[in-house]
Amino acid sequence: MAEPVKIFHDGCFPKVGLGRLKGFVTKTTTSIFFFFLVFIGALIWMDFPIIRGSPFSFTSSSSKTHPEKIQHERIQFPLNCSSFVNYMKAFEPKESSAKACPDYFRWIHQDLKPWKTSGITRDMIDRGIPSADFRLVIVNGNAYVERYRPSFQTRDLFTIWGILQLLKLYPGQVPDLELLFYCGDNTVIMKKDYQGHWAASPPPVFHYCGEKAALDIIFPDWSFWGWAEVNIKPWEEILRAIQKGAETIKWEKREPYAFWKGAPTSGDRGDLLKCNLSDKHDWHVRVYQQDWGKEIGQGFKHSNLEDQCTHRYKIYAEGRTWSVSEKYIMACDSMTLMIQPEYYDFFSRSLVPLQHFWPIRRENKCRHLIFAVEWGNSHTQEAQAIGRAGSKFMEEMLTMRNVYDYMFHLLNEYSKLLKFKPAIPPDAQRICAETTEQGLAKEFMLQSMVKSPSDKLPCTLPPPFETRAIRASLDVKKSKTKQVETWEANYWKKPDDKKQ
Missing domain, CATH: 3.40.50 (Rossmann fold)
Structure with a gap:
């Protein structure tokens, strides 16, 4: 089987590339080396893919694989991101004022209401781990993932890809946070389990859908960035x-x-x-x-x-x-x-x-x-x-701008409830826009990739709904x-x- 191709985007420079660069320097003149650096810099500045080898692989959904088997042939995130990873230049919007968000953004306040009074403690996060597929941590604009169990197909991968694009769209604007995410179908945090005077506070778990009987925090689903297994x-x-x-x-x-x-x-x-x-x-x-x-x-x-x-x-x-x-x-x-x-869902x-x-x-x-x-x-x-x-x-x-703005405001409002300082778990992996996908997965990621920071502010979050x-x-x-x-x-x- 041919070795998968790894593509580095947005200024991510491969460590293996640095090693090859060091050997190259010893065999070339200073002027050639200078030209090489300028050339590489130009490629990065133009967001041109730099192809290198890959530490992990993905089986394309275009192969004749039965759908029940696809979920076992999974992508693994890179163990290490390049030390040169950054989400391009600083956020410098050209517009001084923002438009009002669509009315459905008001539901953000309602979904977070169970924790408005108590806030969110680390104990609540820890108690939600059995219901989650992974923990996402954002610290200083970098994203880290601690996996608990495989999710179905590539739902987790495309969900996290979407969050990475948010960090690129609004660099430096997403606060430090920790959250748990569940990628399955059924709701997992049920109201009945947290009722009564002596009941514990519910753990906050992000999910794609909700219902009257549940407290799952609603987040845009993975398919906004593509669903490779079914060619969407x-x-x-x-x-x-x-x-x-x-x-x-x-x-x-x-x-x-x-x-x-x-x-x-x-x-x-x-x-x-x-x-x-x-x-x-x-x-x-x-x-x-x-x-x-x-x-x-x-x-x-x-x-x-x-x-x-x-x-x-x-x-x-x-x-x-x-x-x-x-x-x-x-x-x-x-x-x-x-x-x-x-x-x-969220809209x-x-x-x-x-x-x-x-x-x-x-x-x-x-x-x-x-x-x-x-x-x-x-x-x-x-x-x-x-x-x-x-x-x-x-x-x-339901423009992608509104999808990202919904994510932005939801994460910002959520972070305000945290009663602890987010920390990177020992077993978490740092993730960046370095992808190794083949076939449809790579194609969809390239299509949905944010190529530059926004020149506009996020829309203005409307106030909560009144009960009436x-x-x-x-x-x-x-x-x-x-x-x-x-x-x-x-x-x-x-x-x-x-x-x-």
Whole structure:
């Protein structure tokens, strides 16, 4: 097997390179050496990759490997980073004022509220270790990781890659901190375990999703920087591709049905398969089961997200918990039929029924889906408006700038709660933008790499929600969902010959 290639970015200079440089000096003149240093400096300044050997390897997802096996062929972070690692020049924004952050940033305060009074102690961190995949420590702008157990596929790698890009976007602005991160599906810090007068304070654990019964701290998921195992590009890349694909077929020319394609990893998705076209029923739903093992073997020929904007309606159904598919589905400019979710990510709590999506109840979902399609086909302007609003939210509110700013404010607010001085664990590894990935992983990292510090300040974090504002928001969502239920009830009361 060929030795993997290691690429050093952003001024990272390999130690092995220093050794070769020393030998080179003894055999060349001073002038040649000077020219060599100037040349290397120019490459670094231009952010040009310098290729060297690698201490670890990665098996590309483009190989014919079964998805269950991919998670065992893992990337390992470099044991050492170059002593020349720095995240480019100092942060010097050109703009003196910042724009207000989107409204969903307010949830940062709510997610950190359990520790507002007590603060976060080292004991709380230590008690959260059994629930975490790794500990991330940031000290003086450098990142260190202490691993506890392997995460599924490369979720941890791309999550930490995203944090490294944040450090490059706002160099010197992210404070020292320690945090625990869990990369799985299910929530891990449950409210019921920390209730009562004698209950211990909950440990703070960062995670991709939350639910009413949990206290997990919500953080943007790994797929914003790419999901190599299933060939999903970084968010900015795939968003442009989806938008381009959506433009090829106008809404009124699309198939007048509801579309879903995926793996039946939950009860809801299993039920959804029953709504497909059959000899007995046409629920106006077209469902396609995704076989990722087959897709990997065939080079992802039938799983391009940009080719799936062919129907007027697209269905969002949770997997084991929340699903990263939500943003891709809503970006398609089709009206999203959202099967009542139990979980949420960092932005979805600001989505509103009948404004950004159409709500679908979990029970008897086939019956609810056929009404949603019938309503949309008889109210085409309203259905198009809902689809466009959802797509516009993904395009304008979920920019990578906002994703990074959300991370920035969440980490800053979190760091203010720490009651101890962050310290580098003895077993932690320093990580930097020195990557050894091959295939899609390397390609996606290069695509999502921050190449220079921001020339703008982060957006301005809005104040916390007042309790009455949260209640009012929930009341609005409940009222709009109830409106849909009333419309549907009246629809099914009509004689068959009057139904549209």
